[in-house]
Amino acid sequence: MFGAVLVLAGMSLPDRGDPRARLHRDPSAAGTPNAPSYYIRSPERDADTPNMVTVILADYRGFDTMGEETVILTAGLICFLILRRERSKEKRS
């Protein structure tokens, strides 16, 4: 039942990247400038870089990437702490 609702909702979504869809219009329905169109237009001018994915990842969304990297570091440190502790327990017994 829930899956049927999901499929029904998915069928009425606009096509991906359709410029005439209401979601992708610039300005948006609320009359504000649309972030995706800015991200597509300006990487070459802002950061001298043709690859817009890199500019979005590292520049416009730099805080997000910083968080991702910190999450990876935390995962590594937790593995280190947990496994290191078990090894010292083995030594004691």
Place this chain on the structure above:
Amino acid sequence: MMRRDDDVIIGLVARTASPFIMIFALYVIFHGHYSPGGGFQGGTMLAAALILVRLAAGDDLAQLQFPRAWGTPLGSAGVLIYWGTGFVAMLCGGNFLDYAFLPLAGAAPHRRNLGILFIEVGVGLAVCGILTAIYDDLLEGRPRD
């Protein structure tokens, strides 16, 4: 149990392929401005090159290539490069992670370009170090060859 480093062919292929995988990983990191790729992908490939040698060529050679104690410090160094870039930009008058304020030569777009490069290198080092460290941590306590 058969020792893993007994097979000549597997060990030789792993030892030969590892530097080439590393070169391609560096290419993916440093060419991320112009083609698909970047720090996460390149760092994963670096870690794949290291783990390939760890899996196939035996413990002695792997420790010679990348000692067990380096993984976590390398990951921390990568994260420090990222945060340090942000703080240097902040100390030079801009917002945190605003690469246009980095003390580098060139116009603002060029400085942003270089700032993104620093970020990607930091991410690549962190991902490589942490993935290798996780692999090594999982092997802790295993009887050594």
